Structures are given as C-alpha cells and as structure tokens.
Amino acid sequence: MAYNSGMNQLTFVLPYALPAAELAPDIIKALQAPALAALLSRTASEQFHRADNASPLLPHEAWLASALSQGAGPAAQAMRGFGLSPEPGARYFLIHPVNIELARTHIGMGDARQLQLSEADSRALFETARPFFDEMGQPLYYGDALTWFMRADAWSDLQGPSPDAAATQDLSVAMPEGEHARPLRRLQNEIQMLWHGHPANAAREERGLKPVNSFWLWGGALGSELPGQAQSLHTQEAPGWLAALAEPAQRNATLTTVLAGQSDALLVHGGLIAPALAQEWGLWLQQMQQLEQHWFAPLLAALKDGSLGQLRLVLTHREGWHDSTTSRNAQRKFWRTNNLNALKQP
Structure with a gap:
C-alpha cells in the first residue's frame, strides 16, 4: 500500500x-x-x-498543550477554528453545556457526548442564556452544539479541569479554583434556574434524554494575533x-x-x-x-x-x-x- x-x-x-x-x-x-x-x-x-x-x-x-504551544488553555485558538475573532488581550474560556446531577454519594457530571444535544436545542439554550451573560459584561459566543465560549477578562486566576477530566469524577474536588470560583458557581446556579423547565429541556426529557442543566468552564486563554490552527x-x-x-x-x-x-x-x-x-x-x-x-x-x-x-x-x-x-x-x-x-x- x-x-x-x-x-x-x-x-x-x-x-x-x-x-x-x-x-x-x-x-x-x-x-x-x-x-x-x-x-x-x-x-x-x-x-x-x-x-x-x-x-x-x-x-x-x-501532552497536546505542550506540543501545540497552547500555554494556559486552548480557548482563543479554538475560537478561531470556529470562525470567531478573539480580541487581543481579552480573556476567553471554553464553555460546554452539560448535565450535572446528584449521585448517591457525590455530585457528578456525565460525558457531554452522551447528551445527544442537537444544534437546535443547543442554540435555543444559548439564546436564552446569552442576554444574562451580556448583562454581566461577559458575552457568550457559539461554536457548535457542545462548544461555546465566554469572555471574562477579570477571571485570569480561574483554572479548572477539562470536561473529560471532570466527567465521572466527584465535582466537589474537581470544580475550578481561584478567586473567581465563587462567582462562577453563582453563575452556574443562575443558569441552572434559567434552564429549568426550558422548552428544549422539556422536549428532551419527553424523548428520554437528560436535561442540559448547567455548563462547564475551563481552558482560559488570552486572545492574540497568533494563528489559531x-x-x-x-x-x-x-x-x-x-x-x-x-x-x-x-x-x-x-x-x-x-x-x-x-x-x-x-x-x-x-x-x-x-x-x-x-x-x-x-x-x-x-x-x-x-x-x-x-x-x-x-x-x-x-x-x-x-x-x-x-x-x-x-x-x-x-x-x-x-x-x-x-x-x-x-x-x-x-x-x-x-x-x-x-x-x-x-
């Protein structure tokens, strides 16, 4: 061959x-x-x-972060891959819509791949959340059904595991850490209430699918002029x-x-x-x-x-x-x- x-x-x-x-x-x-x-x-x-x-x-x-010289996180480079234009000097994070639920002994998050989240449902949840983020001065950007982005210039201290690293783990010890960890948790709680009973989630549950009730944030990075791919x-x-x-x-x-x-x-x-x-x-x-x-x-x-x-x-x-x-x-x-x-x- x-x-x-x-x-x-x-x-x-x-x-x-x-x-x-x-x-x-x-x-x-x-x-x-x-x-x-x-x-x-x-x-x-x-x-x-x-x-x-x-x-x-x-x-x-x-290993990939080192091989690709990503530095702190992949958010800004990934944004460019979706045709978005991160501003130089601004800080962006990856956001993934997820299902978080209380297990018998801990709070857990499943693998987002298993959500079977369609583009239509993801867009509906995104559009509901976007005005809330805009009011805080931390705008949202859409990549694909499981990949969104948030700008949060002041959250430079916030570090947390990737969604695959956090999936199936006890979230009480896997949550992002830093000075802004508490504001992040408040934000997650607000979005959880905002999405509770959302028509997209109601339709999902009727189809036997888990609701999308929160988001996972990680991968913060500064926008720059460097090529994204x-x-x-x-x-x-x-x-x-x-x-x-x-x-x-x-x-x-x-x-x-x-x-x-x-x-x-x-x-x-x-x-x-x-x-x-x-x-x-x-x-x-x-x-x-x-x-x-x-x-x-x-x-x-x-x-x-x-x-x-x-x-x-x-x-x-x-x-x-x-x-x-x-x-x-x-x-x-x-x-x-x-x-x-x-x-x-x-």
Missing part, C-alpha cells in the same frame, strides 16, 4: 488506548490486533510517563474544541489524507474516549478492532514499504502515557515477539 514518500514521521495520539490497569490483562486477551502488536513490540524507543496529578488536564490534553494537526472523532485547533480540511482525517502531505504530521483520534469514560469495554474493543483495520494495519504496511519513515505512538489513560517509536528498520527485529504487553501500564 504505497502512500506519499515524502512523510518522515507521523505522531499518532490515541487517548484511552491504555485500558484500566486492573482490567488490562483480560481486555488484551480479547483484543485481536496483530498489526498494533507489531507496532508496539518492534520499536526503536519506548517509555511510560506518569501524569502530573496536579494538572487539570488529562495526559493526552497536557496548527498546520500539522489532523483529528478524527475529536471533541469540537480540539478539532477546531486543526485546519478545516484536516478535521475528519483518514490515513490516506494524513499521509498525502509532504511534511510531518500529528494525528489525534478520539474514538476511544467515550467508551473508556463510560467503562463500556465491549464498545472499546469494537473501536480498537476498527482502528486495527483502518489505521494500525495500513500504518504497518506504510512503514514496511517505506512510504512512512517513522511512526510515533502516544497511547494514554488517566494515569499517564506510553510513548514509543517504530520504523522500517525497527520492524525488522524479528527476534522480538509481537505482543500487546505495552498496553498493560500502571
């Missing part, structure tokens, strides 16, 4: 490709992925990095804010389109995040089998025929990431037995 011979290196970031440590042995037994086994076993280098527990970001998010970034099944960091033509990547470029590329595939957050390991296995067919096997072929010089795999879970590289020469290490043991990380 010959691609463009001009690409030297592809970095493939696959969040939640590492299963939960206590389940990994059984999951790996069930996974039929000989190409991935070869990519992970016949390597030029490999290392496991433990995540910084103080970071508000998941390991793949922190990373030229090398390609995404597939990525959250809206992350996809917005890539050029529009690179947001629904296939291996053919990625390897068609002449320069090195960075690919983030988010297809494993949702099943991992939901602990739906059967669905996780199905997604991995699709990755084996559509990505790992063709990538292995591309290495062997020389159309890809080097492949770097960054596989993560909540506790850290496994970073390895392989190449055509590395794949000639026939004395190394192909296996998936690299997926068993602490």
